[in-house]
Amino acid sequence: GQQVMQIPQYQHVQEGEDFTTYCNSSTTLSNIQWYKQRPGGHPVFLIQLVKSGEVKKQKRLTFQFGEAKKNSSLHITATQTTDVGTYFCAEPTSGGYQKVTFGTGTKLQVIP
């Protein structure tokens, strides 16, 4: 089945430091999505990347899609305590688009 690996599994950063999570797929992706889940909350859609090498920004968040469309990253500049949560990448199922498979997630803790 599909395997979407994310590293690191956990990350503790001091408030103001940068943070990056990486997502790697065993197959070439048509697109990739990113979600954030606050502690005790539900996944919230952040963004979708479609094009090879695509880079998108949302304020302090920068999302990249690899040239080969097999990996992606999320970078947060100058973390804040509101960034705390688990960040998941999610890839569409092979051969279809009616489900996405979530990655293993990176849990971010921001120390004030």
Next chain:
Amino acid sequence: EPEVTQTPSHQVTQMGQEVILRCVPISNHLYFYWYRQILGQKVEFLVSFYNNEISEKSEIFDDQFSVERPDGSNFTLKIRSTKLEDSAMYFCASSEYGGTGLSYGYTFGSGTRLTVV
């Protein structure tokens, strides 16, 4: 902002009992999903539903599970003969039709925490 609504927020049930988890997807969305998340673990796909039928299901979604859209707004997940390992957070999600090769982000509900005792 349109929301996906799930009820109840928390359900405690005896092992072996049947539970029905309810969801009201966003009204103009066409695809519906159930996911589950065991505490501290990844979000696992259970089933997707389109045009009043299951479009895809995972190996987790066996005969113990069923989904239904009993009317124009509700989308339910039934779990029969619950087991201790069914304890998890169950999320309903919906999405707009995305066209060939594309998908749109899902809107998730707040979830139902199921505890089987």
